[in-house]
Amino acid sequence: MERRRGAELEAVLLDAAWDELMESGYARLTMEAVAARAHTGKQVLYRRWRNRAELVVAAMRHRTGSIIGDIPDTGSLRDDVLAVLQRMADRFATLGPDVVHGLLAEVPDLDPEVHTRMSGVMATIVKHAAERGEIPTADVPDRVLTAATNLLRHEMLFARDPLPASALTSLVDDIFLPLVSGRPGRSS
Amino acid sequence: MERRRGAELEAVLLDAAWDELMESGYARLTMEAVAARAHTGKQVLYRRWRNRAELVVAAMRHRTGSIIGDIPDTGSLRDDVLAVLQRMADRFATLGPDVVHGLLAEVPDLDPEVHTRMSGVMATIVKHAAERGEIPTADVPDRVLTAATNLLRHEMLFARDPLPASALTSLVDDIFLPLVSGRPGRSS
DNA sequence: ACTCCTTAGAGACGATGCGTCTCTTACGGA
DNA sequence: TCCGTAAGAGACGCATCGTCTCTAAGGAGT
Numbered sequence: 522m523e524r525r526r527g528a529e530l531e532a533v534l535l536d537a538a539w540d541e542l543m544e545s546g547y548a549r550l551t552m553e554a555v556a557a558r559a560h561t562g563k564q565v566l567y568r569r570w571r572n573r574a575e576l577v578v579a580a581m582r583h584r585t586g587s588i589i590g591d592i593p594d595t596g597s598l599r600d601d602v603l604a605v606l607q608r609m610a611d612r613f614a615t616l617g618p619d620v621v622h623g624l625l626a627e628v629p630d631l632d633p634e635v636h637t638r639m640s641g642v643m644a645t646i647v648k649h650a651a652e653r654g655e656i657p658t659a660d661v662p663d664r665v666l667t668a669a670t671n672l673l674r675h676e677m678l679f680a681r682d683p684l685p686a687s688a689l690t691s692l693v694d695d696i697f698l699p700l701v702s703g704r705p706g707r708s709s
Numbered sequence: 710m711e712r713r714r715g716a717e718l719e720a721v722l723l724d725a726a727w728d729e730l731m732e733s734g735y736a737r738l739t740m741e742a743v744a745a746r747a748h749t750g751k752q753v754l755y756r757r758w759r760n761r762a763e764l765v766v767a768a769m770r771h772r773t774g775s776i777i778g779d780i781p782d783t784g785s786l787r788d789d790v791l792a793v794l795q796r797m798a799d800r801f802a803t804l805g806p807d808v809v810h811g812l813l814a815e816v817p818d819l820d821p822e823v824h825t826r827m828s829g830v831m832a833t834i835v836k837h838a839a840e841r842g843e844i845p846t847a848d849v850p851d852r853v854l855t856a857a858t859n860l861l862r863h864e865m866l867f868a869r870d871p872l873p874a875s876a877l878t879s880l881v882d883d884i885f886l887p888l889v890s891g892r893p894g895r896s897s
Numbered sequence: 898a899c900t901c902c903t904t905a906g907a908g909a910c911g912a913t914g915c916g917t918c919t920c921t922t923a924c925g926g927a
Numbered sequence: 928t929c930c931g932t933a934a935g936a937g938a939c940g941c942a943t944c945g946t947c948t949c950t951a952a953g954g955a956g957t
Binding site: 523524526551552553563564567571572573 | 913916
């Protein structure tokens with residue numbers, strides 16, 4: 522029997538966990554199933570991750586790499602923000618609400634890193650826009666910077682159905698742009 | 710042995726569930742424990758609620774009644790909104806993140822009712838403000854109406870520590886009021 | 898007052914799945 | 928070649944879910 526080791530084995534384990542996650546969701550993912558899919562025993566999993574939650578988080582990081590890639594710079598503030606929101610929506614769509622809810626319940630420490638990174642991304646985008654003269658100032662409160670992304674995350678957490686296409690544009694046009702451009706929001 | 714029945718028994722069951730929820734949180738709440746605390750058997754619980762999640766939701770409704778009481782009307786838009794946010798924060802504080810996360814994971818259908826009600830409350834508050842002349846118009850997109858409450862919920866869901874007092878005022882002054890008054894947001 | 902019928906109270910039961918433990922054996926390093 | 932680490936496999940104990948079973952309390956009906 523060929524026996525896997527080290528990084529090679531680890532990749533197989535994480536792939537198995539990811540596949541299981543996609544097939545069964547978080548609530549129904551069992552360590553037994555992951556081990557079986559990887560043709561190994563549970564101990565091999567528990568030797569690396571302390572519990573199901575850690576395994577799933579590792580599988581996600583392994584599969585999707587960095588939480589957020591590079592910072593969009595399209596030359597238009599609106600398009601930049603839309604690009605960020607679109608990425609979030611795509612990411613969430615592949616995971617599904619079940620996974621996010623499950624992780625949220627069991628891994629409360631998952632978020633802060635994401636939040637600070639998001640905040641940084643938005644700050645950069647806003648700075649670019651201010652340099653172009655699109656908006657009067659890049660000096661914007663953190664809550665405003667993250668308002669659109671946080672609202673999107675909120676909607677995705679509670680939405681039962683896929684988000685309508687209008688959701689992203691509404692967040693940008695009704696919320697974000699009015700706040701950073703210092704202009705009245707459009708009325709409905 | 711005195712044997713409880715009907716509404717009387719149901720109240721005892723729901724109180725037991727609530728106490729257990731406060732003591733152990735959602736993740737550690739077991740049907741056995743609730744039954745034992747109410748001095749009865751599990752079947753009595755399962756005869757009324759199909760699973761743990763339904764029992765907990767029923768216990769919450771029983772304890773805290775309607776999700777939102779009356780609509781604040783202080784004569785000031787800012788104070789009205791702050792009052793709503795304060796109520797949300799209080800409610801969440803008594804429940805704790807564990808309970809909310811757990812329910813979110815197991816009862817995805819919990820939200821829509823809350824959302825529409827929240828939307829209605831904010832619409833009324835805004836209408837009053839417009840009638841007083843505090844803001845130019847009550848014709849505000851739904852996403853703007855619910856922006857503050859949704860952002861607060863988002864922060865509470867992800868916050869590890871109790872919210873700082875400034876969170877509520879920041880949501881009102883940096884986000885909500887600028888959006889509905891059609892004026893620039895303050896800079897940080 | 899007597900009977901019946903629902904269901905409370907109590908707990909056994911099977912199933913599931915976690916996380917631990919044990920055992921054998923492949924294989925890389927010295 | 929020898930040895931030690933860890934892979935592969937699965938048994939194990941424990942917790943808890945949700946179901947089933949049994950006895951008897953106490954209203955409802957005559």
